[in-house]
Amino acid sequence: MKYRNMLPFVALSVLILTSCDDNKMEWYKDPTHGAVTSSELPLQLAEKISRYKPLKEYLSDPNFKLGIGVGMDEYLGDETTTTIVNENFNDLTIGYAMKHGPMVDSKGNLKFDKVDQLFTKTTEAGISIYGHCLIWHTNQNASYLNSLIAPEVIPGPAGTNLLQNGSFDEDIVPWASWGGGKATVEHSATEGLGNTKGCIKAVTSASSAKPWDLEIQSEAIPVIEGHRYQISFFIKSEGVGAVRLAFEGMNTTYPNIDGKETIPTSNSWQQIVYNKELIGTDIMPAENSDKLQFRIDLGAVANMTYYIDDIVVVDLEGEPTVVNLISNGDFESGTIDPWNSWGNGSSRDISEEGEGVNGSKYAMKLTNPAAGDQIHVAQACYTLAAPLVEGTQYKVSAWVKSTVSNGKIQMQVQDNADFSGPKDVTNTWNLIEWTITAKAGGHTKLLFDFGLVAADYYIDDIVLEEIETTRAVIRASGPTIIEKTDEEKAEIIRDAMEDWISKMVTHCKPYVHAWDVVNEPMDDAKTSDIKTGKGKTDLASDEFYWQDYFLTPKDYAVEAFKLARLYGNPDDKLFINDYNLEYNLNKCDGLIKYVEYIESKGATVDGIGTQMHIAIDSNKDNIAQMFQKLGATGKLIKVSELDIKVNTSSPTTENLAQQAEMYQYVIDMYKKYIPADKQYGITIWGVSDNEKEHVNWIPDDAPNLWDANYARKHAYKGVADGLAGKDVSEDFTGDLE
Incomplete structure (x- = not known):
């Protein structure tokens, strides 16, 4: 290849030496020197670039991570990409396929088939993997995460509610109450379930000990002998309480539930349905009985406050409420036919x-x-x-x-x-x-x-x-929607974070020893604050802001770093990463302070990543100042996603030279201001300007080191010179190689 590129110079020399034009001959002679040799001929830029070694050969520190960011499919399936990556880099970041969205299915299970193929290939090539990324607000399986905290929707039971008042929107008439453990039984206008207004509020006294120490009794309800009945209600308590039903006029009086006398209650609303499934027998009128009356017994726990709502009694033998003209509207058959x-x-x-x-x-x-x-x-x-x-x-x-x-x-x-x-x-x-x-x-x-x-x-x-x-048949109640409390959501999302990080990090730990744990946390406008999705009405389908569900939002990163440390290797390097730190120095300051906050809460952050998606006209002073600020933190510093736009899809020679100069400037400033022992490495984001790499990232530009045909660009030289700390081509001569 290099011999071929020198042919124009050889041909030119031959033409000169055989010319019959003496004047032209003399231009190439120096009386004090003699004939010009091939080693003194000037090299064209393209020839210089072709003589450069693979980039990683210009590293003076073997521990320095010279990384490349590519797609999983490109690295596994594109031979040209694989060859370039393996020859030039010692570290690899997968741009998308190792994130929560592509890894986690609708049930929270992880899919490792592609990841395992990656590990096999990079192990053979001697390339390390940088894990990108564990916690971010986008590229998440937001549908799965939202399903975990979605309100519980409980359809109303079919049939007519036989009670006069089971919703308690206005009062609790005609319900009665008594018992030696009764403190108060009253109407609450503010604690009702879901979208309803009111409920029953019942409080036991300090002496309450037996279920019958506080009883709330229904009216007597007409029933039909031989019919089956169902009673359902919602209940919560300010602590761990206990509830049971007692019946009069029915075939059971004190039914056990799985061998127990009472059902435990908690500070979350739960629906309890008394039917054959719960108590083992149908609830039916006793012989010659035409009335059903039941009591809600709450006295087993002292000093307990209960809230009860949406009590419904239905006749299971009653006429159906709905005649549905759609034969497959619930899809429980596992098919959508005939839709x-x-x-x-x-x-x-x-x-x-x-x-x-x-x-x-x-x-x-x-x-x-x-x-x-x-x-x-x-x-x-x-x-x-x-x-x-x-x-x-x-x-x-x-x-x-x-x-x-x-x-x-x-x-x-x-x-x-x-x-x-x-x-x-x-x-x-x-x-x-x-x-x-x-x-x-x-x-x-x-x-x-x-x-x-x-x-x-x-x-x-x-x-x-x-x-x-259906007009003559009243539905027992509408659907009940039970919103989870902020505390419940916080616990659920924290557990989901642990489930994801534990599975991902544990599986990958033989191959991955550095992680982008928290990605892009800082708000662009309020640079001292973290991002939030609250108030946004146009969230993308893969957006999920973990921080919005922690009771202290800033602690989401604290938890993420603790979990990554817990489940990873002891010597894993854990990074926080963000963009535009060179563009907005206040954001850089905000990220540094956030790292201080995370560590004040007991977690350890090993390093800070600065993405650096920049352009040939980016502010160089800001770049230098950013590295100064990061270098002063004492943390490992990584340039995590470096690419440099030329701001056009048809760059000129001058544009490409500016791009090369900017690549070298970034590396020069990194090496100047980041202490040598804190220089973790630099990752170039993307291999080439080929269109297939830019469908979703920087289209209509040419930001990379290889052109659309995978030929080295001027920028390749800029990176190599930056890594080597000199103009490598100064040592090149015109001699054939």
Whole structure:
């Protein structure tokens, strides 16, 4: 290759020496020197660059990490990329495939097949892996994480509630109470469940010890001999309490629950359902009994406060509440047939098991790959067995959620089209409803339109019912939505963080000895604060702000570093990483102070990463000042994602020279201001300017060291010279190699 590149110089010499033009001959002679030798001929820049060794050969410190950031598939499957990486670098960062989003499935399980292939290949090449990254606000499986903290949705029981007052919105009449352990039993207007107003508040005294020491009794309810009944209620307590039901006029009086007298209660709302499944026998009237009366016994624990709401008694032999005109609206069969979808490249499928509403097995999953200009450009359709009857009122209802917080969905009927209008869909389950009057011309299809916002949409428990047939039957209660408390969310997300970090770090620890533990924590505007997703209505489908669910948000990083230390190797190097530190020096200061905060809480941060996605016109003084600030921290410092834009897709020779000079300047300033023992390394972000590497990152530019055809650029020389600490090409001569 180098011999071929020298041919123009050889040919030129031959032409000169054989020319019959004496004047031209004399230009190449010096009377004091004689004929010019090939070693004195000037080398072209391209020839100089071609003579450079692989980049890692210019490292004076074998422990210095000269890294490259590439995609998993490029490194595993593209021979050109693999060759360049293995020849030039001793460290590798995978840009996406080792993050929470691609690693974690809908049930929280991790998929290690690709990662294990990576480890095999890098081990053979003698290349280390930098783990990128453990905790970030994007590239997360946000759908899974949001599902963990989503409100619990409990559908109301079918049938009519036989109680006069089980919701307690206004008072607790006609309920009675007594017992030697009764302190107070009263109406609370502020502690009700979900969206309801009131509830029963009951407090036991210091002497309360037996369940019957505080009893709250229902009215006498007419029942039908031979029918089965079910009683359900919601309860919480200010501590660990105990509750049971006692019956009069029924086939059981004090039913045991799994051999125990009472059910424990806690400070979280829980629904308790007394039926055959819980107590082992059907609740039925005793012989010759036409009344059911029951007591809620709360006296087993002294000095305990209870809240009780949504008490429902239903006759399980009563008429069904709903005649659903949709034959497969709950998808529990594991199929979505006969539903179809089309438009905008959209697709339909059954969800993974366990992704249905309220923990049911399945839902229908609709995927809209791109935002459309109208909502009906993507549709899911169900063809009815018979047309809706003209003039008859119908109600459509469905539970929906999406992978984004700002989704939109619309219900419609065809062929004579009628529309519900767009309805908001968030990343938690919500019930949407629509009432229509069937038109002339026939409605034979029910459709869901979902083309406005790119997202995955989950739809479950779809009901199309005729209002006339259900008007006389009152549903026992609407769906109950139980929001988790801030304390519950904090515990759940902290546990999810441990589950993710423990599995990821433990599996990778034989191969990974450095981690980007917390990525991009700092707020760009409020540079002394960490980021937050609160108040944002347009979160992307992979955005999840872990910090928003810690009671002290700044402690999310404390916990992440402690967990990475706990489950990793004792000598792992743990980094915090952020961008624009050279652009915004206040942000750099904020990150340094945050590291101090993390360590004040008992965690250890080994190093700070500065990404450095910069351009040929970036402020050099700021770059130098950033390195000065970072160098003074005493931490390991890593340039973690270095690339330099030329600000055009068609760079000139001058642009490329400026890029090379800027690459060298960054390395020079890093080596100047970061103490030698704190220079962890520099990672170049991306291999080449090839279009396939820039679909999602810096398109229409040329930021890398190799061009679109994988030839070395001027920037390659800038990096090599920076690493070597000199212009390597000064030692080159025109002699053939």
